[in-house]
Amino acid sequence: EHGGVDILWRRGFLLVLFMCMEVGAGFEESLAPNMPIHAYFPKSDGPRKRMYPTGKERQYEHKTYSDGYRVQITPSCEAERREMEDIVLDKANNIRKAAEVHRRVRRYAQHELLKPGIKLIDICEKLENATRTYLEADKGKAGVKAGIGFPTGVSLNSCAAHYTSNPGDKTVLKYDDVLKLDFGTHVNGFIVDSAFTWAPNAKYETLLEAVKDATYTGIKEAGIDVRLCDVGEAIQEVMESYECVLDGKTYQVKCVQNLMGHSIEPYRIHAGKSVPIVAGGPSTRMEEGEIYAIETFGTTGSGYVWERGDCSHFALNHPDEILDSGMKVKMPRASKLQNFIEKHFKTLPFCPRYLEWAGQKDYMPALQHLVDTGVVQDYPPLYDTRGSYVAQYEHTIFLRPTCKEIVSQGDDW
Template sequence: MTVTDPKKDPSPSQVIEDNDDAEEDEEDVVEVDPSGTGDAKKKKKKKKPKKKKKVEQSDPPRVGLSKFFPTGIYPEGELQPYKDDNSWRTTSEEKRYLEKLANEDPETTYQNIRRAAEVHRQVRAHARKHIKPGMSMIEIVENIENGTRALVEEDGLESGVGFPTGVSLNNCAAHYTPNAGDTTILKQGDVLKVDFGVHVKGRILDSAFTLTFDHTYDKLLESVKAATDTGIREAGIDVRLGELGGYIQETMESYEVEVGGKVFPDSLINISKTIQNLSGHSIGLYNIHAGKSVMLIKNDDPTKMEEGETFAIETFGSTGRGRVVESGDCSHYAKILNAPKVPLRLTTAKSLLKSIDKNFGTLPFCRRYLDRAGESNVLYTQLFLQDYPPLCDQLGSMTAQYEHTILLRPTVKEVVSRGDDY
């Protein structure tokens, strides 16, 4: 099976031709006398086409993707064949026909999530290049979110940011984004998890990576990335989620991390790198956690992956105890799905709910997004909102994360968010 390489498709550094303004210019009129009688006749020279305009991605990236992909057809991610009993799908005429229709229609799930993936690739390429110690967390997230909004051409609930940009540091594994007034500065020895999402018509692309600025935790990052790749490779239609967790754990725990001369082997439970109470998840329409969980350890969950589903395969590793707890100021919130209707008596609560329905719907948001929408920070979590505080391992430990979104197509598995970076 040939693997599709996103690098072959237009990237931020490539120049794309824009044909929209292509016109023809007439050259000067000349007089000719073909008969030699002195009666000149006017004759026009052939028209020459105008030079086509060139469109380049800006730095930082702020040019919308429609300028690069006017047909609405976006690059495929990496394609991986299904294994074992599902290998027949690759050559099935019926399944291939269904995919052909979906691949050629700009309005399908495939094109929506691929558009989101291309936004993610271009925005993160800039972020990975420019994030440096000394930057504030606010500066980092606003650069990513401004790029996402510009490239996806934000349009209410039609397209925009998928969830708050996570920039969790060190022992904090997930769910930290700065609130207004946060003065945290990125330092040289920090381990930074960058987790951000893009959505197009409710199809959410969820992908994350880890940055460090010295080589102390290279093995930790290597183990987590390898575990994510294992989860992707072993995922597929009819695969049981409990067994998939076992494959992820086996890969993660085959590594040893050495910090300051001390070796952390994964065979020891109290210093296991696998964070056992975090997981990947299925993704639904406007629903980042759609109900199925991909645990990072072997378990008895018999639930199967199904054709057409979208999953975020994400793994977390740690040099600490391998379990996280809620800790610190909360920044992440989301409207409770299918929450019972509660009569709201306070005008502020009614206003807040109306604003959330308009701007976010069921997508996660943070306090900064409320500020941007002109809302006060009075939150009524006990009524219609769920809060998601930061998730942290023990102080002094370091955590890492890698994540990709995969689409279980009828004939093949597509790693939609794959790029040339990870």
């Protein structure tokens, strides 16, 4: 008798437990951040109070190129290089902090934002607010010490780069779109620049695979004393070995020849050295301590991009470049806007949405005057031929004394 009651009670308990689990499944915790990134990492007892995760480390390749130049880390200099690691540790920790934020923000985007039907402007604003939360970049600080590295790129289909939503953008993401999500984070000016392509329709898989393979080939080739032209040649060989079939038509995947990776310096996303993605580039060599964005673009179109459409990306030129322009700002409102940009962004790229977020109004005439006088550089959207599809993958690497570190690599790619 009591055994039967016990069985019924246990069955009832299990039923209630199962129902609770089902209800709870609909209330999964959001990946949107609610506290700064440093709260996730305890302080240490050492001289450096808080350390952030190291990226994927890869050893440098020991190889000889066709011109006879040999790239090799010899045992005699290995001990010295290890001593140099301590010197660059603070620099590395800034980059790693920015990279950890990037990984978490893009995971949030992948799981909760990138779905057909969402507006591009909502992707941008929610993603950027997540970065601001992690790095405490509120309106008072405006992200100069830490925050957004550059406007969130949401370039669709034949648009390869430099498209972010301007205020009022009503563009909606669709199932058949090929979206390049390219965004940056920074800590003390040390920028992490990483991008991936979202394309839920399986017909684009080969295109995405080609570009991802080409990017990792570039990362594998990169290293201290490596020539930039050799990196580009290796990338092109891999990228253009792929063919993809779209709607019954076969396309050779082409490199977008006038888009490149680039060196990065504090507060300068494009710091002077370009990493080509085709053969025939410069013989300039990579150097120890440099940071690079290794990015590749593959296309079903012409393999060349042109400026088209309304501009959304701007950046204050370096003071030396402003002096070289020889032009002076004559509009008082433009002078005020220049001071505002210097205070809130330095030479980090920005967009009209950021100006509005920080409280600016009726700024376009002044901004255009700054562009016309060479104080600010504009970066319009870049498109391949109409009807083509462009994919992009990108990681930031740090050429440390003993190895190269893919600081932005995560579990996603």
